[in-house]
Amino acid sequence: MPKTLGDKRHDALVAYIKTYRLAAGxxxxxxxxxxGxxxxxxxxxxxxxxxIDVIELIKLGEVLGFDPAEAVRQLSELKT
Structure with a gap:
């Protein structure tokens, strides 16, 4: 299995999280x-x-106000 760090989808997830953090102020x-x-x-x-594991993604979604399932759906649509 290829490494995920630096993968196009990983980079997109990082940007997604940062965007929501900034939008949340x-x-x-x-x-x-x-x-914690x-x-x-x-x-x-x-x-x-x-x-970012799936549990962390769920917690980040709760804190930052996004739907983790929607984030995964968007990532799955990216072509690698």
Whole structure:
């Protein structure tokens, strides 16, 4: 299986999450606090250095106000 970091879909997911964070008017520290994480955790996600598992995606959706299923649907439509 090919690596996912740096994959077109991974990059799109990172951009999706960052877009929703900014639209919510939250900085990385605020998101991290809502998730019970450190700011560096969010920074690694947004810089593409960290994979996002499905549970994290659900929690991010709850905090940032997006539907994780819709995010996955959009990603699945991207051609690799």
């Amino acid at each position: 939250l900085n990385q520290t605020e998101v991290a606090q809502l998730l 994480e450190y700011q560096s955790h969010i920074a690694r996600i947004e810089s593409g250095q960290r994979r």
